[in-house]
Amino acid sequence: MSNVETDPVAPRRATGEAPGPPSAPEPRVDVLTPRDVPLGGPRAMTVRRTLPQRARTLIGAWCFADHYGPDDVADTGGMVVAPHPHTGLQTVSWLFSGEIEHRDSLGSHALVRPGELNLMTGGHGIAHSEVSTPRTTVLHGVQLWVALPEAHRHTRRDFRHHVPEPVRTDAAEIRVFLGTLAGSTSPVPAFTPLLGAEIVLAPHAALTLAVDPEFEHGLLVDRGRVRVAGTALDAAELGYVHPGAAALTLRNESDGPARAVLLGGTPFEEEIVMWWNFIGRSHDDIARAREDWQNASDRFGAVQDHPGGRLPAPALPHATLTPRRNPPRA
Numbered sequence: 622m623s624n625v626e627t628d629p630v631a632p633r634r635a636t637g638e639a640p641g642p643p644s645a646p647e648p649r650v651d652v653l654t655p656r657d658v659p660l661g662g663p664r665a666m667t668v669r670r671t672l673p674q675r676a677r678t679l680i681g682a683w684c685f686a687d688h689y690g691p692d693d694v695a696d697t698g699g700m701v702v703a704p705h706p707h708t709g710l711q712t713v714s715w716l717f718s719g720e721i722e723h724r725d726s727l728g729s730h731a732l733v734r735p736g737e738l739n740l741m742t743g744g745h746g747i748a749h750s751e752v753s754t755p756r757t758t759v760l761h762g763v764q765l766w767v768a769l770p771e772a773h774r775h776t777r778r779d780f781r782h783h784v785p786e787p788v789r790t791d792a793a794e795i796r797v798f799l800g801t802l803a804g805s806t807s808p809v810p811a812f813t814p815l816l817g818a819e820i821v822l823a824p825h826a827a828l829t830l831a832v833d834p835e836f837e838h839g840l841l842v843d844r845g846r847v848r849v850a851g852t853a854l855d856a857a858e859l860g861y862v863h864p865g866a867a868a869l870t871l872r873n874e875s876d877g878p879a880r881a882v883l884l885g886g887t888p889f890e891e892e893i894v895m896w897w898n899f900i901g902r903s904h905d906d907i908a909r910a911r912e913d914w915q916n917a918s919d920r921f922g923a924v925q926d927h928p929g930g931r932l933p934a935p936a937l938p939h940a941t942l943t944p945r946r947n948p949p950r951a
């Protein structure tokens with residue numbers, strides 16, 4: 622996915638929520654609400670963006686979260702994103718419904734399908750295109766980015782596909798696409814400690830998951846109303862769970878199944894500069910990446926077999942781009 626948006630908005634902070642049981646104090650949860658961002662194109666598919674926003678840049682190394690659908694592609698035109706570049710990050714495409722054709726400058730040609738991880742490492746530079754397939758009627762999923770740490774941000778480009786085996790209990794069905802949860806570990810390696818999983822909860826079910834207390838977490842609710850660590854989240858909200866918890870309890874407060882994506886990781890302490898589809902550490906990093914893309918440099922390579930042209934980079938702002946980091950820990 623290509624980022625076209627520039628002005629994040631402030632979150633709603635949870636207040637007056639019931640405290641957890643006294644024997645196991647629950648971690649603090651901030652509720653981050655999404656803003657609608659049109660992706661551009663003829664009929665402009667719109668996504669709900671919860672990361673980054675003013676109050677929070679990262680959760681672990683997760684630095685970008687777009688949530689979309691369920692959209693009838695007859696109305697929205699589906700996803701049509703021409704070849705565009707990335708640096709310093711990985712992209713994770715995770716679908717609940719529909720199908721997206723992915724092509725990149727490694728020569729990868731993959732179909733992104735529900736329940737299957739497609740992880741692309743941009744590293745020093747990659748280009749890709751993403752187009753929903755003609756047989757897609759309903760498009761529904763998330764697009765997530767992971768910031769690469771300094772030691773690996775110029776790594777070579779890579780693409781991985783993995784289909785996690787679901788963990789099924791009476792309460793839930795869990796698909797772990799990155800890291801470890803509920804006894805399931807993804808074989809796909811990450812550059813920082815990271816967790817990514819889809820969780821479907823049965824109506825009114827509760828589920829307690831052991832988690833790494835060093836991790837901070839984000840629960841993005843797709844469907845239903847889910848209470849995490851005592852704070853209720855409605856569909857499309859992202860609950861930021863502060864680090865320190867050894868277990869997280871999720872409760873589905875809806876009459877139907879609920880679905881959420883659980884993200885986690887150790888706090889990412891580096892300052893990053895994020896602009897358009899690039900992550901760097903300075904304005905100059907970004908300006909160089911932009912110039913390399915505009916000059917069709919080998920840094921990004923070419924996407925084969927995409928009908929139509931590549932996306933031009935927008936103009937750089939007149940002001941110097943400055944690094945962002947999370948607010949200081951309370």
Ligand code: MN
Nearest residue numbers: 622623712749
């Ligand atoms: Mn992209």
